[in-house]
Amino acid sequence: MDIDTTKPNGGRIYDYYLGGNHNFEVDRTTAEQLSKILPSIKAGALLNRWFMHDAVQRLVDARFDCYLDLATGLPTEGYIHDLAPDARILYNDIDPVTIAYGRSIVGETSNIQFVQSNIADIDAILAAADAHFGGQRRIAISFIGASYFIDTETLRGVLDALYAWCAPGSQIAMSWLIGDVNGFAQSQVAAIYRQMRSPVYGLSMAAAQEMLARWDLLSPGLIELNRWNGVDDEWRTPSETGLEKEPLDLYGMIAVRP
Amino acid sequence: MTDRNDLERVAGAALRRRAFTNRGMLPPTHLADMGRELVGLLLDPQENLDHPAARMVARGLSFVSAQEAGLAVQQAALDAADLPMLAQVSGRMATLIAAWHKAELDGLRREQEDLREAVVRALAEQREESDRQRLAAERSQQEQDRLAALVTELSAPVIPLYDGILVLPLIGSIDTRRAQDVMENVLESISRHQADSLIIDITGVAMVDTGVVQHLLQTARAVGLLGATVVLVGINPEIAQTITQLGLVITEIITLGTLQEGIVYALRRRGLSVQAITAASAAAARQGTARLSLWR
Numbered sequence: 001m002d003i004d005t006t007k008p009n010g011g012r013i014y015d016y017y018l019g020g021n022h023n024f025e026v027d028r029t030t031a032e033q034l035s036k037i038l039p040s041i042k043a044g045a046l047l048n049r050w051f052m053h054d055a056v057q058r059l060v061d062a063r064f065d066c067y068l069d070l071a072t073g074l075p076t077e078g079y080i081h082d083l084a085p086d087a088r089i090l091y092n093d094i095d096p097v098t099i100a101y102g103r104s105i106v107g108e109t110s111n112i113q114f115v116q117s118n119i120a121d122i123d124a125i126l127a128a129a130d131a132h133f134g135g136q137r138r139i140a141i142s143f144i145g146a147s148y149f150i151d152t153e154t155l156r157g158v159l160d161a162l163y164a165w166c167a168p169g170s171q172i173a174m175s176w177l178i179g180d181v182n183g184f185a186q187s188q189v190a191a192i193y194r195q196m197r198s199p200v201y202g203l204s205m206a207a208a209q210e211m212l213a214r215w216d217l218l219s220p221g222l223i224e225l226n227r228w229n230g231v232d233d234e235w236r237t238p239s240e241t242g243l244e245k246e247p248l249d250l251y252g253m254i255a256v257r258p
Numbered sequence: 259m260t261d262r263n264d265l266e267r268v269a270g271a272a273l274r275r276r277a278f279t280n281r282g283m284l285p286p287t288h289l290a291d292m293g294r295e296l297v298g299l300l301l302d303p304q305e306n307l308d309h310p311a312a313r314m315v316a317r318g319l320s321f322v323s324a325q326e327a328g329l330a331v332q333q334a335a336l337d338a339a340d341l342p343m344l345a346q347v348s349g350r351m352a353t354l355i356a357a358w359h360k361a362e363l364d365g366l367r368r369e370q371e372d373l374r375e376a377v378v379r380a381l382a383e384q385r386e387e388s389d390r391q392r393l394a395a396e397r398s399q400q401e402q403d404r405l406a407a408l409v410t411e412l413s414a415p416v417i418p419l420y421d422g423i424l425v426l427p428l429i430g431s432i433d434t435r436r437a438q439d440v441m442e443n444v445l446e447s448i449s450r451h452q453a454d455s456l457i458i459d460i461t462g463v464a465m466v467d468t469g470v471v472q473h474l475l476q477t478a479r480a481v482g483l484l485g486a487t488v489v490l491v492g493i494n495p496e497i498a499q500t501i502t503q504l505g506l507v508i509t510e511i512i513t514l515g516t517l518q519e520g521i522v523y524a525l526r527r528r529g530l531s532v533q534a535i536t537a538a539s540a541a542a543a544r545q546g547t548a549r550l551s552l553w554r
Contacts, residue, residue: 078281
């Protein structure tokens, strides 16, 4: 584990985009540089976090008491444990530094645990979930802001494993990048993510729907996150002709495992 | 008179326009409520704006969006030519801005402090972990050292054969490091046992090269300084050939064919000999054996 406050950290950069103060000068500088080449990155982070807020509130209202959160990042204020203070929560991240901060910021209690694992190793995460939830498998899953950093085959495997593991009545809240996959692949944004060794994998609407075919979508279905959050889609790049339509758009949905 | 509901709607719309300046913890769906609260702060009697401002900052409302909403309310008052309200809202806005800045600074300070503490804790955990690993590594190194010492000792055991006589049977291949270990072990044993003869048996040594012979010679010289003599036994024909081919002349060491000859030689130096026991004492010994067997 390399805790170096002079090097930028993904979790702290994300926190900066969300308006948080759990970040250092080096994180803010890097975040601003990233924003210059990827203007939609901050708005995308906000849309995801707002969606998570709303989705988790709905899961809390549906009286779930076990939450599995995939690719947590820094669980700063307004995160699941704030919205569901009595719930059992398993946070997950691939980055040991982020996990260490998370543990320090939130505190690891009997209710809140962290598991450091790659999402692709979903079996390890589910084993940790079984241990933490005491075998309870009717749970709420939050998988937000992460699906499009996983290649399509792995994502399909993760969703299949979640479906096979969780009990009927479980719900999943998830965000996606959906649209013109080929157009995106040729875009500058895609190239930048590839350069950062963190390629982005968008899906066509048909592919996303096919992956969700076995789940029952709850209202309002699979819709754009700006619509979900009731804001104009400011995350598109302004141009002379108005807002530039980008090949991919952020979508969100909540579904039930039948 | 301006309608309160209209003002709240105006404030909410302004907040929504600036939604992306708010923090991740404040979803736009909460902004209508925020607008109502903000209008309350601007219009209703307030003792102090510090606490309400701090609460709104903590809930993720940005200064930019709060200011936009305040300006929108002022504009609405102006449009309605409601001058008393305009005056009140303008005054409140000035106070609110000051309170806002203070709350944001406090929040920033608090969260940065949290982060610093988190880093310190995480670093402490990391240090503990690396300390644990280092201790484990040290323990395993100590264990390895102990085993290595045991192997060395076992590979060059110095056996006290009789008063003043030691035997060093060498087995396997001998490299420089092992030869060094052997020498130290030998010298220590000679002084401990006050030995005058050291028999080195190289029957089990597979190969001899110049280095090994040099070491044997060196050992012999060192043993000589301690007042003892080295007897080299077990030189097989191949080794004898090697020694001559290498052009080495061994004059400082007494060389004998077998371990038995070496023992006889060493005993003789002490004025002792090996001989058959007499018939009478042999019978006594046999009787002793017989007596012992009766006890069974």
